[in-house]
Each structure stands twice: as structure tokens, then as C-alpha cells.
Amino acid sequence: MAEPSTEDLAPPPSLFKLGGVLFWIGVFSFGGGLSGWIHRQVVHRYRWMTNEDFLSGIALAQILPGANVTNLCVYVGYRIRGSWGATMSLFALMSGPTVLCVLVAIGYHYVQDYPVLHACVDGVAAAAVGLNLRLGVVGTQRIYRMHRVAPMIAMVATFVAVGVMEWPLVPVVLIIAPLSVAAVWPRKGGAAHA
Amino acid sequence: MREDSSLSPYLALMSVFVPLSLVAIGGGPSIFAPIQKEAVDVQHWMSAREFIEIFAVARVAPGPGSMLGTLIGWKVAGWSGAIVATLALFVPSSLLCLAVSKVWNRYRGREWHAAMEMGLAPIGTGLMFSGAIAIFRMAQAGPLAWGLAIFVGAMLTWRPRMHPFALLGVGALVFNLDLWLAQSGLLR
Numbered sequence: 001m002a003e004p005s006t007e008d009l010a011p012p013p014s015l016f017k018l019g020g021v022l023f024w025i026g027v028f029s030f031g032g033g034l035s036g037w038i039h040r041q042v043v044h045r046y047r048w049m050t051n052e053d054f055l056s057g058i059a060l061a062q063i064l065p066g067a068n069v070t071n072l073c074v075y076v077g078y079r080i081r082g083s084w085g086a087t088m089s090l091f092a093l094m095s096g097p098t099v100l101c102v103l104v105a106i107g108y109h110y111v112q113d114y115p116v117l118h119a120c121v122d123g124v125a126a127a128a129v130g131l132n133l134r135l136g137v138v139g140t141q142r143i144y145r146m147h148r149v150a151p152m153i154a155m156v157a158t159f160v161a162v163g164v165m166e167w168p169l170v171p172v173v174l175i176i177a178p179l180s181v182a183a184v185w186p187r188k189g190g191a192a193h194a
Numbered sequence: 195m196r197e198d199s200s201l202s203p204y205l206a207l208m209s210v211f212v213p214l215s216l217v218a219i220g221g222g223p224s225i226f227a228p229i230q231k232e233a234v235d236v237q238h239w240m241s242a243r244e245f246i247e248i249f250a251v252a253r254v255a256p257g258p259g260s261m262l263g264t265l266i267g268w269k270v271a272g273w274s275g276a277i278v279a280t281l282a283l284f285v286p287s288s289l290l291c292l293a294v295s296k297v298w299n300r301y302r303g304r305e306w307h308a309a310m311e312m313g314l315a316p317i318g319t320g321l322m323f324s325g326a327i328a329i330f331r332m333a334q335a336g337p338l339a340w341g342l343a344i345f346v347g348a349m350l351t352w353r354p355r356m357h358p359f360a361l362l363g364v365g366a367l368v369f370n371l372d373l374w375l376a377q378s379g380l381l382r
Contacts, residue, residue, distance in 0.1 A: 029256045031362065032329070035322070036350075044354065056311045057295075059318025064294060066287020068221040068325070069258040074291045079299070086292050090284070097257025098280050102268045104255040105248065115377075119369040121254045126339035127365025129326050130346020131358055136326070137351045139319030151316040158320025162220075163327040169220035173317060181313030186305045 010047045012080055019092035021046065022073065027096035031124040034069040034093075035061075036131025038076060039138065048080045055139050063173055070094065150183030203271040204278045206237060211263055211282035218287060220321075222260030223328055229262060239270050253333065260284070338372055 013021075025037045035058065043054050057079065061071035070090060077089025111117050143151045154176055161172040210232045218225045226249075233239045240248070248269065252262040260283060267279025301307045330339060346361045 027256055028359075030254070031365075032253075032259065033358070034258060037358070040358070052311075055315050055318065058322060059311075059314040060294065060298065061291070062221065062318050062321040062325075063219070063314070064287070064291050065216050065219045066221070066291060067218065067258045067260040067284065070260075070284050070288055071291040074288045075295050078292060078295045083292065083296075086288075086295070090288050094257065094280060094284060097255065097261055098264050098276060101252060101255035101257060101261040101264055102273065102276050105251045105265050105268065108247065108251050115373055116370060119373040120366040122333075122335075122339070123342065123365035123367070123369030124362045125253060125333070125365075126330075126335060126342040126369070127346045127362045128358075129329055129339075129343035130348075130350065130361065132322060133326055133343055133347030134350035136319055136322040137347060139315065139322060143316050143319065146312065151312065154313070155316035155320045158317045159323045162321060163324030169224065169321070177314060177317055180316060181310050184312045185309045 008047060009050065012085075013046065013048060015081055015084055015088045018048075018077065018081055018085055019088045022077075022089045022092040023096055026093040027100065029097070029128075031121070031126075031128035033128030033131030035072055036128075036133075036135045038069075038072060039135050040131075042076055042080070049076065051138065051142065053079060055142055058135070058139065063177075146184075148184060150180060154180035154183075203275060207267050207270060207275060207279045208282045210237065211267075211279055212286050215283050215286040216290065218260075221325065222258055222262070223325075223332065226259075226262065226332075229266070233266050239266060244269070259329075338368070342368055 012018075021041055022038070025034065025041060029037055039054055042048050043051055054076070057072055057075035060075055061068045064071050070093070073089045073093045074086045077086035079085075081088070140155065143155055158172065158176055161167045161176070162169050210229075214225045214228060214232075230242075230245055234242050234245050248265045249262060252259055252265055255261055261280075263283035264276045264280045267282075268276035271278070298307075326343065329335075330343070333339070342365050346358075346365070349356060349361055350358070
């Protein structure tokens with residue numbers, strides 16, 4: 001699959017259009033997988049952002065405090081339409097779920113005894129994790145294309161430490177990040193090109 | 195829903211969620227435990243049972259798992275509580291993220307910026323995979339859920355244009371099939 005580059009990008013959308021796209025992602029994100037949805041729409045469908053830029057946003061969103069999805073949304077909105085884009089994106093993404101989750105809470109008592117519904121919900125939630133796994137694969141493919149060993153090691157080490165061993169994120173990132181950045185730091189006379 | 199004319203429930207919600215917003219490194223799940231402690235033991239907003247129910251609703255409803263905060267706000271002070279809690283939980287971290295994005299953007303194109311991007315991206319990807327595992331751990335998911343998620347990830351990698359709704363539908367179907375098999379006694 002060809003990776004979209006800066007030349008292939010579509011012109012930035014209006015604030016209204018950007019908000020509309022994120023609003024519908026929020027509304028239809030049953031079971032989660034929002035980062036995967038945002039990537040799909042913003043990078044692939046509308047080509048408002050490059051894959052590379054998006055992945056750098058993913059890293060920022062995960063490392064900074066706050067929900068990863070809202071951080072990513074702010075980054076994406078900012079890259080597409082500046083500060084107003086970020087504000088619009090965040091409110092558009094969150095407004096639907098804010099109302100819907102309360103409605104679900106109100107309705108929950110009436111439906112909690114139907115096992116079929118529970119099975120639907122659990123099934124959708126499990127499948128939605130797959131959307132984020134897909135995004136992980138996109139990130140891995142990008143690392144692979146760097147043709148460097150260090151980023152691959154950094155990825156696997158982070159995954160094993162945080163995901164498998166369940167070590168706390170902060171010290172893990174504080175140790176791995178400087179090493180990972182140092183390994184790809186431009187050397188004198190040479191340049192770091194991905 | 196409680197009618198409360200005083201500002202105090204809103205201030206209480208903000209005093210809980212604003213600080214948590216700024217320490218939630220690793221995303222929403224990293225603050226679920228302190229949220230539970232505050233909501234149940236410290237502020238006495240709800241019983242432990244109610245919290246578990248709200249937790250289940252947040253997982254089911256659209257939006258990030260952190261909608262948990264919205265639901266606590268709703269329990270405490272109705273719709274306005276829901277809005278206050280949502281803003282308190284998401285605005286502080288978002289402002290920080292916006293500020294960092296701005297600074298980050300200013301140095302785009304520099305060599306060291308490219309190196310930092312290249313060095314940090316793999317960490318983001320590693321955390322993405324870790325997040326998937328964490329969700330399943332929290333939901334105490336079985337092999338069926340794992341298999342399904344891997345199937346969906348593989349399908350989308352193989353056929354990126356495939357619509358996710360179709361795959362989410364497959365998820366619902368598979369889990370219902372499993373339920374039906376379990377109830378009919380053909381398995382287990």
C-alpha cells in the first residue's frame with residue numbers, strides 16, 4: 001500500500017467539515033477503537049494528513065497526560081486547521097459520546113438482562129480493538145521502512161515492558177525514549193532521514 | 195436526578211477531575227483506579243456496585259473509555275454535572291497537548307526534530323499494542339475476544355478499504371453464536 005506523502009494531501013477542509021467528520025466518528029465509535037477510526041478517515045479517506053505525521057501524533061498523544069484519543073484529536077485538529085481546528089475537533093468528537101453515554105446509562109437498567117445484547121456489545125468491543133491493532137500494524141510497517149534496528153527494538157521493548165510486564169509507563173518511557181532518540185540522532189556530517 | 199442550586203457539586207467534580215486530567219499519563223485507564231477511589235470512598239458519590247455499572251456503561255457507549263468521568267458527573271449533578279465533569283477531565287490535558295503540539299510544530303524540519311519524531315514514534319506504536327492488551331485485561335476477555343481483535347486487525351491490514359462496520363457486525367455475530375452454543379449445551 002502506498003504511503004500518502006505531503007504532495008498527495010488534499011487541501012485543508014473547512015472547520016465545519018473537519019468537525020462533521022470527527023462528530024460522526026464519535027457517534028459511531030461503539031466499543032472504542034477511535035484512534036483507528038480517526039486514522040482511517042483523516043489519513044486514508046480525506047487525505048488531510050500524512051501517515052507519518054499521524055504516527056508522530058500517536059506518539060505524542062500517548063506520552064502526554066490525558067485520554068489518548070482526545071490528545072490525538074487535538075493534535076490532528078491542530079495540524080489540519082490550527083488552534084481552532086483543534087478546538088473544533090475536540091468538541092465535535094466528544095459532544096456525541098457525552099450525550100450518548102448518559103442515554104445509555106439511563107437505558108442500561110432496561111436492557112441489562114438481555115444476554116443477546118451483552119453478546120453484541122462484547123463482540124463489537126472486541127472487534128473494535130482490532131481497529132487499533134490495525135493502527136499498530138501501520139506503525140510497525142513504518143518502523144520497518146526506516147531500515148534501522150533501534151526503532152524496532154524500542155517498539156518491542158515498550159510493548160513488552162508496558163503491555164506484557166505491566167510496568168508503569170512513566171519510568172519505562174523515561175528510559176526508552178532518550179535511548180531511542182539517541183540511536184537515531186543525526187551524526188556529524190550525516191543526516192537522519194527516514 | 196438531584197436538584198442542587200449550589201455550585202458545590204460542580205466544584206467538587208472539578209477538584210477531582212482537573213488534577214486527574216493532568217496526571218493521566220498512559221491515557222484514561224491509568225486514572226480509573228483513583229477515579230474509583232474518589233467517587234466511592236472519598237466523595238461518596240456512589241456505591242462500589244454503582245461504579246462498576248457505570249464502568250460497564252462507559253465501555254459500551256461510544257467514545258473513549260474515559261466517558262466514565264462524564265457518567266460520574268451525571269450521577270452527581272445530572273446533565274450539567276455530566277458536562278462539567280467532561281470538560282474538567284478533557285480540557286486541561288487537551289490544552290497541554292495543544293501547547294506541546296504548537297511548540298513541536300514550530301521546530302518541524304529541523305534535523306533534531308526529525309530524530310525525535312523517529313525515536314518517539316516506535317514508543318507510540320508499542321504503547322498502541324499495549325493499550326489493546328490492557329483493554330482485554332480489564333474486560334477479562336477470553337480467547338474468543340483476542341482472536342476476533344486479531345482477525346479484525348488482519349482483515350483491515352489485508353483489505354484497508356473494508357468498512358469497519360462490517361467487521362464490528364461480525365464481532366457481534368460471533369459472540370452471539372458463542373452465546374447460543376453455550377446455551378444450547380452443544381459446547382462446554
